[in-house]
Amino acid sequence: MFETARYEASRRLRGTAALAGGIAVLVAFFVWYFSVLDVEGLTQAMESLPPAMLEAFGIETIATIEGFLAAEVYNFVWVLGLGLYFAYAAGGLIAGDVEHDRMDLLVSFPVSRSWLLIEKFSALLVPIIAVNIVVAAVVYGGAAAIGESIDLAHLVLVHALSIPYLLTCAAIGTVFSVIFDRADVAKRAAIGLVFALFLIKSVTANAEGYEWIQNVSPMNYYEPTPILIDGTYQLADVGVLLVVFTVLLIGSQVVFQRRDI
Template identity: 25%
Template sequence: MNWTIFKASLALRRVSLAWYAVGITAYGWMIIAFFPLIEQNPEYMDIAEQVWGEDLLAAFGGAGLEFNTLGGFLGIEYLSLMWILIVGAAVIVFAAGALGGAVEDGTMEVTLSQPVSRVKVALTRYLSMAAYAVMLCLVTVVSLYLTGLLHGVDVPLDAMGLLFVACTLLSLAIGGLAFFISAMTTGKGRTISVSLGVIVAMYLADLLGNLNDDYSWLSNISLFHYWQPNEVIDDLVLASQTWLVFGIASVLFFAAGMYAFLRRDVV
């Protein structure tokens, strides 16, 4: 790894990091502030089921969830969609700029005309993206914990610790996918659009698999099928298949991205 490139990669994104952190904190705070009202009124769950129907709830990963537990509420209202949108966008944009975007704007030529290998540049850019993702995941759990204290919501520290691990694994899997696409393409916009396309396709695959038993196999090919934040928070369980799928996806996408970057033209 090259420290100069690592520090520069993060410094170039410090403003966006601050904005994403503000977004995560604000949204998490709003959800935590709502939670006492839901917790004390379990009949809201019945109303929600009547309004949305069991199928629709199931489609969005809400089947069997209880709104009046912290994990259930955070899962359906925050972590299963909005959090993924915010953090997913953050890591995809970071990865897009790290390789393909840098090739497009010519800064990769500046870097690679210096005495540094492609392996070091790509590895360092990946690690800086991972550090960026870790910071956002840390902001996620710290803001939930602190706003919980503010609103009298019991947010267990151990649950937040495990949630941090789960969030990091998912964001690295998404970031790894974007890193791989970025390594093969020239241009930030192209990387972002292709990565978002794949993420949306996975989300829809999970949605369709949840809606229709005939297509339940589709869920298995989606990263989101393995994302169960309610279990992490309420039961302190991070399923082994979640570890495996997110971990393997991260490693495979990283390896494929490195391979592609070493073989390509970088101007």
């Protein structure tokens, strides 16, 4: 038991290191850039932007390092970038093995298809957890290095609460992975849907009468800005993401069990 999970996790170690290292370097640059930034001038420019644009892109303030990182890093690199990445990665979980004729061998092992799917999906926890730990450490240490301080509890929260969101994005990719036989098709469909959901959240942020449409977007239930700045969040939002993640993963199991390989 868990042999598949261990094997899949080991295959992701190199990619995880590259992902965590790349984002850590990018985040370190943004932390340094804040130390040389003309905060006053940028704040004045920000105040001239339409409120709808500020809300759509999760910009509350850039006068503090928390607000700056929330706007520049967490609302784009985390919400959009990592959301797309894990949807894309999950899109190849099953479809990749089916396309390359490896699935026949895997399903011949004494393990159910449902459990096989769970083990392959669980390997995604390696990059999800690793990138959160590495980047959180870089943000906290980098802020201290430039003479700034970030509330550690808020930083831990913004990373911990991103895990249900990233799992939901990965579950979206998994659904497409069990539907399509070609990994490229599943991956493209997954990132297309996640990006469309991001646009729905952004475009309808201040669309009077259409705010309800945001409820279909997982981005509506994970907002890094208030978490990082004030430490405010809604447990109900976390619950929604966990429920959606569970439903999508169970749905993927049902489809995978019934499909002909």
